[in-house]
Amino acid sequence: MTENVCHPTARIVLGATLRKQLSETSGRWWSSAIHVLTAIFGLLSPLFLSRLVDSAPSNKLGAYAGRYAPFLILGLMALHFQNSLVSSLGNRIRQAQTEGTLELSLSSPTPLRLLVLSLFAPDFFSGIARLLLYFSLGVLLFHLHLSAVNAPALFAVLALGTLTFFSLSLGGAALTMLLRRTDPLSFFLTVSSLVSGGVLYPRSVLPPSLALLGRLIPIAPLAEGVRASVIDGKNVIELASPLLQLLVTCAVMMPLGLLAFGYALRRARMDGSLST
Amino acid sequence: MMALLEARSVTKIFHPAPRWRELLLFKRSQPVVALSGVDLTLEPGQIFALMGKNGAGKSTFLRLCSGVLLPSSGTLDVDGVSTAADMSRLGRLVGTMAADERGLHLNLSPQEFLAYVAALYGHARKAAVAVASDQLSRVGLAAVAARPIGELSTGMRRRLQLARALLGAPKLLLLDEPLRGIDPGSAEDLRQMLIDLTAAGTAILLATHDLEEARRLCDRVVLVECGRFSEFAPEHVREQFLRVVHD
Numbered sequence: 001m002t003e004n005v006c007h008p009t010a011r012i013v014l015g016a017t018l019r020k021q022l023s024e025t026s027g028r029w030w031s032s033a034i035h036v037l038t039a040i041f042g043l044l045s046p047l048f049l050s051r052l053v054d055s056a057p058s059n060k061l062g063a064y065a066g067r068y069a070p071f072l073i074l075g076l077m078a079l080h081f082q083n084s085l086v087s088s089l090g091n092r093i094r095q096a097q098t099e100g101t102l103e104l105s106l107s108s109p110t111p112l113r114l115l116v117l118s119l120f121a122p123d124f125f126s127g128i129a130r131l132l133l134y135f136s137l138g139v140l141l142f143h144l145h146l147s148a149v150n151a152p153a154l155f156a157v158l159a160l161g162t163l164t165f166f167s168l169s170l171g172g173a174a175l176t177m178l179l180r181r182t183d184p185l186s187f188f189l190t191v192s193s194l195v196s197g198g199v200l201y202p203r204s205v206l207p208p209s210l211a212l213l214g215r216l217i218p219i220a221p222l223a224e225g226v227r228a229s230v231i232d233g234k235n236v237i238e239l240a241s242p243l244l245q246l247l248v249t250c251a252v253m254m255p256l257g258l259l260a261f262g263y264a265l266r267r268a269r270m271d272g273s274l275s276t
Numbered sequence: 277m278m279a280l281l282e283a284r285s286v287t288k289i290f291h292p293a294p295r296w297r298e299l300l301l302f303k304r305s306q307p308v309v310a311l312s313g314v315d316l317t318l319e320p321g322q323i324f325a326l327m328g329k330n331g332a333g334k335s336t337f338l339r340l341c342s343g344v345l346l347p348s349s350g351t352l353d354v355d356g357v358s359t360a361a362d363m364s365r366l367g368r369l370v371g372t373m374a375a376d377e378r379g380l381h382l383n384l385s386p387q388e389f390l391a392y393v394a395a396l397y398g399h400a401r402k403a404a405v406a407v408a409s410d411q412l413s414r415v416g417l418a419a420v421a422a423r424p425i426g427e428l429s430t431g432m433r434r435r436l437q438l439a440r441a442l443l444g445a446p447k448l449l450l451l452d453e454p455l456r457g458i459d460p461g462s463a464e465d466l467r468q469m470l471i472d473l474t475a476a477g478t479a480i481l482l483a484t485h486d487l488e489e490a491r492r493l494c495d496r497v498v499l500v501e502c503g504r505f506s507e508f509a510p511e512h513v514r515e516q517f518l519r520v521v522h523d
Contacts, residue, residue: 006397006398006399006400006403007398008395008396008397008398009398012395012398012399012400012401012404013395013396015395015401016391016392016395016396016401016404017392017395019388019392020381020384020388020392023383023384023385023388024381024383024384028383099378099379099381100374100376100378100379101378101379101380101381103342103344103374103379104372104374104379104393104440105396106344106363106364107342107343107344107363107366107367107370107372108364108367108393108396108397108444109364109365109367109368109396109397109398109444110364110367110396110397110398111362111364112362112363112364266346269343269344269345269346270345270346270348271290271291272290272336272339272344272345274344275344275378275379
């Protein structure tokens with residue numbers, strides 16, 4: 001009989017989860033290929049739209065007048081990064097509930113925080129892969145020049161964005177456990193981000209009520225920070241405003257997300273709904 | 277001897293989610309009493325069988341013991357650890373085999389699946405692979421170690437679930453109809469394995485409908501009737517069980 005003396009560490013658990021994920025997806029390579037093709041073909045409409053807009057530059061684009069193509073691809077990149085991270089835990093938990101694997105994972109000696117991180121990790125890496133794809137397509141098709149990129153500023157924006165989206169993902173997972181449905185939070189965020197987040201157009205064109213909504217959702221400082229660090233090469237100090245906004249959102253949402261997740265888990269243990 | 281599992285006055289009441297009709301009429305859905313005032317003590321090395329009609333509360337009690345379900349009232353302790361505590365604390369103590377075949381990653385092979393589970397028990401990569409191989413040999417699945425789980429038969433999947441339950445060398449095994457779907461030869465091997473485990477001090481609580489299995493394997497049999505427990509010696513279980521089933 002195996003002696004029970006080992007302790008699950010982050011390295012062991014995350015490594016095993018990523019290997020499991022790779023094994024599962026390698027058996028469905030065509031599914032991954034379809035995802036990549038969908039991402040590429042999904043950018044065709046924005047590509048032609050950006051060419052149309054750039055052919056007659058508008059002053060409403062402000063500093064990005066005549067540079068709508070890189071503005072758009074970086075906005076879309078921020079949106080997809082947000083979507084894949086915010087929906088991560090909700091989707092993974094729902095899948096594990098229906099497959100019956102959630103109860104078994106939770107009743108292993110791995111601490112809950114590590115299990116949650118291991119659920120989030122595959123989507124984080126897939127989000128990073130998608131960022132790289134968007135950067136590559138941006139350079140190839142959207143006149144994105146990487147010569148001005150301020151890497152530390154970009155890293156800071158993406159790191160804070162990841163923490164913020166992780167905290168929102170915890171809230172989404174809590175809703176998934178409570179409602180036993182795919183979480184509505186990521187749907188709300190996607191829609192509000194598209195309308196008010198400054199993804200497709202600058203927030204300055206919005207009426208005041210929608211502009212206010214845009215100031216509350218985290219995609220706005222993320223997109224602003226990514227564009228400023230990549231296109232304008234601004235440094236961390238020059239990006240203080242969006243970084244602070246992301247930091248405050250994260251500081252508010254992280255404890256709320258953790259509390260909501262803990263409450264939902266206890267409620268699911270009470271209802272017996274961890275596997276339904 | 278100190279009890280390994282101690283259940284005191286455990287009651288479990290489910291409150292089903294209200295349907296639209298009930299919501300519109302401001303009615304509450306009827307609560308379902310699954311277990312009522314249950315007491316049970318299990319010592320190391322003992323095997324108890326839970327028997328009863330479908331829906332009697334056997335699986336609910338097993339899930340309460342594993343901590344995935346919380347009692348409405350009463351307490352359950354495994355080796356002094358409350359099941360209401362953080363589930364990862366119970367992970368070292370309890371191994372669970374559910375009644376259905378869910379909980380398996382169907383796109384993985386048994387080797388990959390058990391290596392992943394071994395990592396959740398803290399085994400580093402090479403050790404996890406070795407532990408997975410050992411467990412597969414133990415339950416007679418070494419020959420199909422590399423095949424996708426989705427392609428395995430029901431009996432093979434049940435054996436894989438048993439291997440998963442045994443992986444952490446638990447002090448308490450919770451088995452829900454463990455030999456269902458397993459061929460007679462393999463079932464005999466697995467019965468012997470359970471007897472060997474109890475000889476080594478593992479306590480086993482198993483839910484079963486098989487009178488013969490309960491009579492041959494178990495120290496005591498608990499009949500579950502409408503959420504209440506009554507204990508019998510295995511030699512007296514037949515007439516009691518038939519009474520419950522026919523009532």
